[in-house]
Amino acid sequence: MHVQLPDGSQLELPEGASGLDAARSIGPRLAAQAVGVRVDGDLSDLRLSLEDGQQIEILTTRNGDDPDALVVLRHSTAHLLAEAVRRLYPGVKIAIGPAIENGFYYDFDFPEPIAEEDLDRIEEEIGRELAEGRQWRREELERDEARRLFVEQEEPYKVELVDDAEGPISLYTQGDFTDLCRGPHLIDSKPVKAFKLTGLAGAYWRGDSANKQLTRIYGTAFFSKEDLETHLTRLEEAKKRDHRRLGRHLDLFHFDEHSPGSPFWHPKGMAVFNQLEDLRRRENARRGYLEVKTPLIYDKALWVTSGHWEKFRENMFLIPVGEEHVYGIKPMNCPGHMLLFGSKLRSYRDLPLRYAEAAPLHRNELAGTLHGLTRVRYVTQDDAHLFCTEDQISAELDGCLDYLRYVYGIFELEPRAELSTRPENKLGSDEEWDFTEGELRAALDRHDISYALGAGEGSFYGPKIDLHITDVLGRSWQMGTIQLDAQMPARFGLTYIGADNREHPVYVIHRALLGSFERFIGILLEHTGGDLPLWLAPVQVRVIPVGESHAAAAGAIAEGLRKAGFRADLDDRDESVGRRIRDAELEKISRVVVYGDKESADNLAVRERGGAQSRKTLHELVIGLTPLASPPSS
RNA sequence: GCCGACGUAGCUCAGCUGGUAGAGCACUUCACUCGUAAUGAAGGGGUCCGCGGUUCGAUUCCGCGCGUCGGCUCCA
Numbered sequence: 145m146h147v148q149l150p151d152g153s154q155l156e157l158p159e160g161a162s163g164l165d166a167a168r169s170i171g172p173r174l175a176a177q178a179v180g181v182r183v184d185g186d187l188s189d190l191r192l193s194l195e196d197g198q199q200i201e202i203l204t205t206r207n208g209d210d211p212d213a214l215v216v217l218r219h220s221t222a223h224l225l226a227e228a229v230r231r232l233y234p235g236v237k238i239a240i241g242p243a244i245e246n247g248f249y250y251d252f253d254f255p256e257p258i259a260e261e262d263l264d265r266i267e268e269e270i271g272r273e274l275a276e277g278r279q280w281r282r283e284e285l286e287r288d289e290a291r292r293l294f295v296e297q298e299e300p301y302k303v304e305l306v307d308d309a310e311g312p313i314s315l316y317t318q319g320d321f322t323d324l325c326r327g328p329h330l331i332d333s334k335p336v337k338a339f340k341l342t343g344l345a346g347a348y349w350r351g352d353s354a355n356k357q358l359t360r361i362y363g364t365a366f367f368s369k370e371d372l373e374t375h376l377t378r379l380e381e382a383k384k385r386d387h388r389r390l391g392r393h394l395d396l397f398h399f400d401e402h403s404p405g406s407p408f409w410h411p412k413g414m415a416v417f418n419q420l421e422d423l424r425r426r427e428n429a430r431r432g433y434l435e436v437k438t439p440l441i442y443d444k445a446l447w448v449t450s451g452h453w454e455k456f457r458e459n460m461f462l463i464p465v466g467e468e469h470v471y472g473i474k475p476m477n478c479p480g481h482m483l484l485f486g487s488k489l490r491s492y493r494d495l496p497l498r499y500a501e502a503a504p505l506h507r508n509e510l511a512g513t514l515h516g517l518t519r520v521r522y523v524t525q526d527d528a529h530l531f532c533t534e535d536q537i538s539a540e541l542d543g544c545l546d547y548l549r550y551v552y553g554i555f556e557l558e559p560r561a562e563l564s565t566r567p568e569n570k571l572g573s574d575e576e577w578d579f580t581e582g583e584l585r586a587a588l589d590r591h592d593i594s595y596a597l598g599a600g601e602g603s604f605y606g607p608k609i610d611l612h613i614t615d616v617l618g619r620s621w622q623m624g625t626i627q628l629d630a631q632m633p634a635r636f637g638l639t640y641i642g643a644d645n646r647e648h649p650v651y652v653i654h655r656a657l658l659g660s661f662e663r664f665i666g667i668l669l670e671h672t673g674g675d676l677p678l679w680l681a682p683v684q685v686r687v688i689p690v691g692e693s694h695a696a697a698a699g700a701i702a703e704g705l706r707k708a709g710f711r712a713d714l715d716d717r718d719e720s721v722g723r724r725i726r727d728a729e730l731e732k733i734s735r736v737v738v739y740g741d742k743e744s745a746d747n748l749a750v751r752e753r754g755g756a757q758s759r760k761t762l763h764e765l766v767i768g769l770t771p772l773a774s775p776p777s778s
Numbered sequence: 779g780c781c782g783a784c785g786u787a788g789c790u791c792a793g794c795u796g797g798u799a800g801a802g803c804a805c806u807u808c809a810c811u812c813g814u815a816a817u818g819a820a821g822g823g824g825u826c827c828g829c830g831g832u833u834c835g836a837u838u839c840c841g842c843g844c845g846u847c848g849g850c851u852c853c854a
Contacts (some may be wrong), residue, residue, distance in 0.1 A: 345849030346781025353851045357780055390831055401845045510779050659854045691811045726815035740813060753813055
């Protein structure tokens with residue numbers, strides 16, 4: 145038979161030859177370095193037989209940048225970890241241990257809890273395994289045989305996995321450690337040149353909080369020590385861009401234990417926040433949205449009607465009022481907007497009706513989930529509810545997606561779209577969900593937006609198009625969301641009078657495009673490293689008088705810039721010019737005007753962040769900055 | 779909420795095995811009046827997260843609570 149190599153050449157092999165055989169026939173060095181094989185684009189095990197006509201690519205220890213090569217390395221290292229743990233901790237039960245982005249983990253059920261210090265001795269044990277050398281053997285068993293093996297080994301989690309598996313079971317054995325595993329794995333442990341156990345965490349069996357919590361050990365591995373060093377350095381660099389750190393250093397916001405999860409916005413942070421609010425308000429007005437304001441607290445009865453009492457109560461702050469009543473602080477704007485819509489009879493001529501409100505929302509998020517600005521209890525969404533007829537749904541979705549494209553384009557952010565479908569605790573029938581999910585899917589297709597499917601991740605009242613962005617530490621956050629809802633308007637009995645003079649059901653599109661201002665600012669800080677575009681920057685121009693005698697004139701320049709609509713300040717501290725320039729750099733201020741004996745309003749020394757200097761009149765400075773001082777228009 | 783770690787000056791952090799605390803930056807004052815990334819000197823500042831316990835004595839050891847960090851679950 146023949147297989148095709150990456151350079152296009154054909155390789156002749158005997159029937160049933162494996163990827164490893166192919167590597168050997170090319171050369172012994174290639175075979176010695178081989179870690180896996182890509183067959184027709186998919187990662188596969190070197191031991192598996194190839195078929196005639198396949199395209200193959202041998203992955204080796206030299207493919208340190210190839211995610212597939214690293215997956216094999218890390219997955220095998222996870223097995224070494226499990227072997228070490230089982231030797232060191234008799235009675236431990238093993239669960240699963242896959243490769244993940246940037247590393248791997250393995251979940252264990254320890255008889256006694258372990259602590260982070262234990263990682264050192266586990267690392268040493270893995271080091272011993274590597275010194276001895278390990279070879280992996282692959283075998284396939286029938287399910288019954290595999291089940292018997294893991295029952296004998298008293299590995300209940302593995303037995304459960306075998307029970308759920310289909311077809312023959314593949315096993316990998318290194319040393320005296322055998323694991324249920326789909327593979328692929330290394331041939332031997334020589335390629336594991338650098339590894340590190342990076343963390344310890346609790347993780348529920350099968351990701352379900354109703355199940356037992358296991359202990360997860362995280363680690364990473366590379367084909368060279370240099371690659372590991374590079375990885376660790378990159379992590380350190382990333383931490384410097386952490387929005388929580390930037391928020392403190394740039395004096396944007398802080399948190400206090402008296403109100404966990406609720407940011408205190410400092411004047412400079414508020415300047416950023418307000419710019420986003422202005423963008424929202426201006427663009428909403430252009431697109432036919434109507435600004436409203438609805439109450440922050442509502443009687444429990446409203447939450448019962450909306451379904452929040454049943455589905456969302458644990459996440460709500462509740463206030464007892466007198467003996468009889470309980471009020472809930474709103475975690476979402478939708479119920480209030482339902483009441484507003486229902487406050488009078490609506491005609492088809494009124495639709496679509498687009499209510500927008502960026503009200504403060506409070507969600508009692510679990511303590512362990514709070515995370516700087518990206519997960520807060522005090523949330524402000526750029527929220528809107530679009531009330532429309534069934535016929536108007538697709539046009540309204542088009543409007544949302546167009547708006548979405550505009551707003552993310554401004555920030556040069558490229559979110560990943562996800563279609564989140566009906567969850568287990570949904571309201572409404574499957575037929576209704578078929579319809580709403582279909583509408584969202586069609587809208588995404590119309591706009592040629594590729595998306596992942598988030599099965600079961602929809603809101604309890606409707607499916608969603610979600611937009612996700614990754615933070616500086618590689619964590620994915622949901623930003624914007626567009627949700628199509630037939631449930632809530634029905635629960636509120638919302639209808640409109642059609643041209644036929646009869647009542648018809650109303651649909652609602654819940655949409656937030658930035659998501660929340662809090663999370664958006666957090667992500668934006670990380671993506672820009674705090675170097676915000678001029679229109680968002682808290683201080684756009686700083687004026688530095690050279691000496692005391694220049695303070696008044698320099699102050700007038702700053703004042704002139706403020707009158708022209710810029711956020712300008714004056715640094716007349718009793719410090720050297722060099723010192724004040726340095727501070728402006730550290731504060732990431734875009735433009736600095738140094739004002740001394742040589743300067744006048746017609747001759748300013750302007751320094752751009754980074755060092756470029758030029759001379760301009762005040763007028764030229766204003767004219768030059770003006771286009772940068774507002775976001776690109778749609 | 780769950781698992782693990784951590785909590786010392788405004789910030790970043792030192793502080794062996796118990797004897798009431800330090801540095802750099804920041805802040806205040808004074809001198810210098812300064813030209814594009816740190817002028818010098820002096821000074822002030824701490825219920826060592828909180829509450830209990832052990833001890834002659836607790837920042838240090840133990841328990842509980844609160845908060846933060848890394849994960850899990852959940853979510854904008």
